[in-house]
Amino acid sequence: MMKQSKYLNNLVDALTILPGIGKKSAQRMAYKLMRSANEKTLNLSEKLSDITTKVASCSICGIYLDLSDTVMQNDQGDCQLCIKENRDVSKICITESPADVYTIDASTNYKGYYLVLDGNLSPLDGRGPEEIGIKRLESRLEKGNIEELILATSTTIEGEATSHYVQQLTNKYNIKVSRIAFGIPLNGELGYLDSDTISHAFNERKLL
Numbered sequence: 260m261m262k263q264s265k266y267l268n269n270l271v272d273a274l275t276i277l278p279g280i281g282k283k284s285a286q287r288m289a290y291k292l293m294r295s296a297n298e299k300t301l302n303l304s305e306k307l308s309d310i311t312t313k314v315a316s317c318s319i320c321g322i323y324l325d326l327s328d329t330v331m332q333n334d335q336g337d338c339q340l341c342i343k344e345n346r347d348v349s350k351i352c353i354t355e356s357p358a359d360v361y362t363i364d365a366s367t368n369y370k371g372y373y374l375v376l377d378g379n380l381s382p383l384d385g386r387g388p389e390e391i392g393i394k395r396l397e398s399r400l401e402k403g404n405i406e407e408l409i410l411a412t413s414t415t416i417e418g419e420a421t422s423h424y425v426q427q428l429t430n431k432y433n434i435k436v437s438r439i440a441f442g443i444p445l446n447g448e449l450g451y452l453d454s455d456t457i458s459h460a461f462n463e464r465k466l467l
C-alpha cells in the first residue's frame with residue numbers, strides 16, 4: 260500500500276472543522292495549498308495564528324475586536340458599542356453573527372445594546388441552546404433592567420427556531436419582545452441584504 264503524507268492528512272483533518280467542509284473538500288483545499296506559492300500558504304498560517312492571539316470577543320455583546328482596541332474601563336463594555344453613556348440599557352438586539360451587528364449599527368439609528376449568539380439553533384447538527392450561548396443571554400436577562408428584546412436573527416428555518424426559542428425563554432421575565440420582519444425575504448440571511456432593507460425591517464419590527 261502506498262504511503263500517504265502524514266502532514267497533508269493532518270491538514271485535511273484540521274480543515275474539516277470549517278462549516279460545510281467534509282473530507283473531500285478538505286482534501287481539495289489541502290492540495291490547492293500545497294500547489295500555492297509558499298509565501299501565500301505561510302501568510303494564511305500567520306493570519307490564522309493572529310486571530311488566536313490578537314483578537315477577543317467583547318465580554319458584553321460578543322463582537323470580535325482587536326485586543327489593542329479594547330476599552331475595558333470600570334463596568335463598561337470592552338468595545339465602542341458597549342460604552343454605557345451612549346447606549347440605551349433597556350434594549351437588547353439579538354443577532355446570530357457579529358457581522359449583523361455592524362450592518363444594523365450602520366443602517367439604523369438603534370442605540371440599544373447587542374448580544375451576538377454563536378449562530379442559530381440546529382438540533383440536527385448538534386447545535387442546541389448551550390452551543391449557541393443562550394446562557395450569556397440568560398445571565399443578561401437576570402440582571403434585569405431590560406424592557407425590550409429585539410430578535411434580529413435571519414428568517415431561515417434555523418433563525419426562526421432560534422427566535423422562537425428566545426421568545427419562549429423571555430416568558431418568565433416582563434419583557435417586550437419584537438422580531439424584525441418587514442422586507443426580509445423568507446429564508447433570508449441578513450448578511451445578503453442591503454442596508455435600506457435592514458433599516459426598514461428593523462424600524463418596522465413587530466411585537467411578538
Ligand SMILES: [Zn+2]
Pocket residue numbers: 317318319320321322336337338339340341
Ligand atoms: Zn461590546
